Amino acid sequence: MASRFAIDALGPWCIALGMLILRATCRVRLHSDPRLKLRVDGARYVYSVLHANQIAAATCGDRGTAAMVSQSRDGDFVSLGLKLAGIKTIRGSSRRSGKDKGGLSALSNLVEHVRTGHPAYLAVDGPRGPRNRVHKGIAVLSQQTGAAVLNVVAVPTRRWIFKRSWDRFQIPKPFCRIDISFAEPIWPQQDEPIELYRRRIEQSLCQLELLGDPSEAGNAKALQEHHQRKAASAASAA
DSSP: OHHHHHHHHHHHHHHHHHHHHHHHHOEEEEESOOHHHHHHTTOOEEEEEOGGGHHHHHTTOOTTOEEEEOSSHHHHHHHHHHHHTTOEEEEOEEEETTEEEBHHHHHHHHHHHHHTTOOEEEETTTTTOOTTOOOTHHHHHHHHHTOEEEEEEEEESSEEEOTTSTTOOEEEOTTOEEEEEEOOOBOOOTTOOHHHHHHHHHHHHHHHHHHHOGGGOHHHHHHHHHHHHHHHHHHHHO
């Protein structure tokens, strides 16, 4: 019991310290970064990242960004580190067994945050997966704010990978380089159903991971093939 209490008490501080060390020691290389043009144009944007990439992406995040963090024990560990990195945390999780876990309220708070002109980011396949399966929250957030979705894949040159976790969660190693790759901004379209928009975001994110991190993109490849089969079936039916 005492050891469990120590982990619960000290765990978040250890994660927070680790994130500060990573921000101080890791080098960042940006690829196809569209944010400068979006800022010049006065456009809003929101980040879409894989749950596995959260730590790497957060160490390079802009101050003033808001992030939805699950109300789970894992979320407790990540939340403090994000706050110390200058990222505002909003706690909430998607529905489970038909019950809202604070996700609706958190999403509403993110909408208000983005409408003030600040970015937000979501781990779009979290908190429970399946990996690479983009949930609809990012599409709703974009539609309600008019913000572009920026799919991001963060790949450390050296990293620890938790191979038994559902998302193969990754932690960069100190003094590595983190390559941050951006897909083309994805914009909401008038009267587009949420499911179609969600699918567009998912396909773009899967393609980005296939290009930027092929060794970890097994699920992305399977999803892309699934979408291709559905598109071919729809075309043949027409």
